[in-house]
Amino acid sequence: MNVDVTIVGAGAGGLTLATILGKAGFRILVIDARDEIRPVRRGELIQPLGLEILEEIGLLEPLYALPHIRYSEFVFLDGKGRPLMRSRYDLGNDRFPFAVSLEPHLMDQMVLSHLASLANVDVRFGAAYVEHHDTGDGVDLWWSEGERMCQAHTKVLVGDDGRRSLVRKNAGIPGRIETYRDSYLSWSFDCPADAPESVKNPLGRYFIGRGKIFFLFAVSPRRRFFLYMLPNGDRNSLRRRGLRAFLSELDDWVPGLGNVLSQTGLETLEQIPDMSVMKIDLDRWSSGPVVLIGDAAHAMNPHVAQGRNQSMEDARVLGKLLSREMSAGQGSVLQGIAEYESRRKPRTMELHRLADEMTWIWNSGNPVIVALREKVFRGLDKMPSVSRKIVRTISGLSFEPLTPMDKLKAFWSG
Structure with a gap:
């Protein structure tokens, strides 16, 4: 079997990437060790960034047809239930002044249903990736389907196989993998x-x-x-x-x-x-024609509410770059992969730093830190211009961290 791109893992990033490349006419293989996409007992937020991507690939209206809630704001309260601040999406974006919450398996099943209409996209469940070898002109990979071993040759191998990525391990991609204390x-x-x-x-x-x-x-x-x-x-x-x-x-x-x-x-x-909560911070995201997206590349703390959305943004950027290179007669997928990494890695590193700061402050049981935190929260609620920075960052639309002066003003206002 010869394909253009093989994606290991049918997660949010992998399915989004398959949609982008499949619609562009490329031969796509998606393999996933699970038997099917099953319900999980959790919810996820599709931030304005994710909504923008879904609109771009024609899947926003199908998303709205799923059971969901639109959140125009979230309220933060102290340990006794007293209000601290409200985070309002209308401060950060006019087109999508809200986030959508839903059960993540419903969205994945929706995207999967759409992929079924693309004859050039082959999605296989019960297909467990085993190993791969760089051949110079692409990658040979092997996976198991029950007792049967299968093989394919692909121009690009994409690992969207989660925090404990076997693709990452087999590709020898180094980096720091840490588990947060809480x-x-x-x-x-x-x-x-x-x-x-x-x-x-x-x-x-x-x-x-x-x-x-x-x-x-x-x-x-x-x-x-x-x-x-x-x-x-x-x-x-x-x-x-x-x-x-x-x-x-x-x-x-x-x-x-x-x-x-x-x-x-x-x-x-x-x-x-x-x-458990892990932080994946890698030295690089690729090895030749093997490249990582989503949690395999940059798992992050849920405090920044960006996991699914950043995975989808990985897919959007990588999908466009691979489409450009594979459509060009003399294009280089390695050049596209390098550009993808140079564009995406700095943003996720910024989000890691923000998540570490939030974890240190939010998770603290130190009474002095708690008192300072609550005073800053109350001050932020009185400062729409500063609150806008927070919303823009959490929305995924830009990265606008608070400056020391912002925090000082919030403290005095609180």
């Missing part, structure tokens, strides 16, 4: 019709207390999702406290939530998945 519990549930208004309210809420973080938002008119920070990733401490104490703590933030979770099937703490 992890998160993630859970989604259907909100009963008789749930208290505090739970039914779809408002996106960030509770940030002393060494505590709890994030609750809606992913559809009926469905809710939360993240709960597990300090030091210490699940044993949570087990010792027990389910009742955990639900009582959630009730302190959102009255009635503990009872709703019990009603909807949460019976033990072991049911709730533990999501």
Whole structure:
């Protein structure tokens, strides 16, 4: 089998890239070790950057047809539920003054359905990548489908196979792979019709207390999702406290939530998945005609809310550059890959630095840092020009970090 581009991993970036290159007429192979795209108990935000990309590839309206919620703002509260600030999308963008929240598997299934209409795109599930070899004129790769070993020759091999990427390992791409100290519990549930208004309210809420973080938002008119920070990733401490104490703590933030979770099937703490948080910061993103996108290249902390959106931006930039090079008679895919890396790597490094700063401040249990943080948050709420920088960065539209003077002004205003 000979193809133009093989993508390992049918994630947000891989499927977006397959769409861009498939629509351009190239022969695309996508392999994924999973049997199918299955539901996961979490929600994700499609920021204005992601919405812009979906519009560009003709998939924005199909996205809007999925169960989702449009968020024009998120509210940040302290550990006692008192408002600190509101993050308003209308401060940062006129075309998309909102983010879309939904269950990520629904979007992936939607894109996959669209790809099925492209005869030049072959998507194979139950196809586990094994190894590859650079041949000078491309890559030979092997994957398994059950007991059968399959082989293909491709001009470019793209790894979108996640944080523990086997493509990255086999390509010998070096870098720093770190796990953040704190992890998160993630859970989604259907909100009963008789749930208290505090739970039914779809408002996106960030509770940030002393060494505590709890994030609750809606992913559809009926469905809710939360993240709960597990300090030091210490699940044993949570087990010792027990389910009742955990639900009582959630009730302190959102009255009635503990009872709703019990009603909807949460019976033990072991049911709730533990999501570790990793930072992938590589020396380079490619090795010859092998290139990485998404979490394989730059997994980042969820505080910047950019994982899916930056993966899609990887796909948009790489897709356009590969299309240009493969369409030119004397084009060089290596040149396209090098340009992709030079354009994308600096932005993700900036986001890593921002995420590290946010993690140090937001996750802190130090009472002095907490007091300073809350004062700055309240000040930011009074400064639309500075809040605009935050929204523009989180939207993915630009990178506008706060200056020391911005922070100082916010502190005095708070």
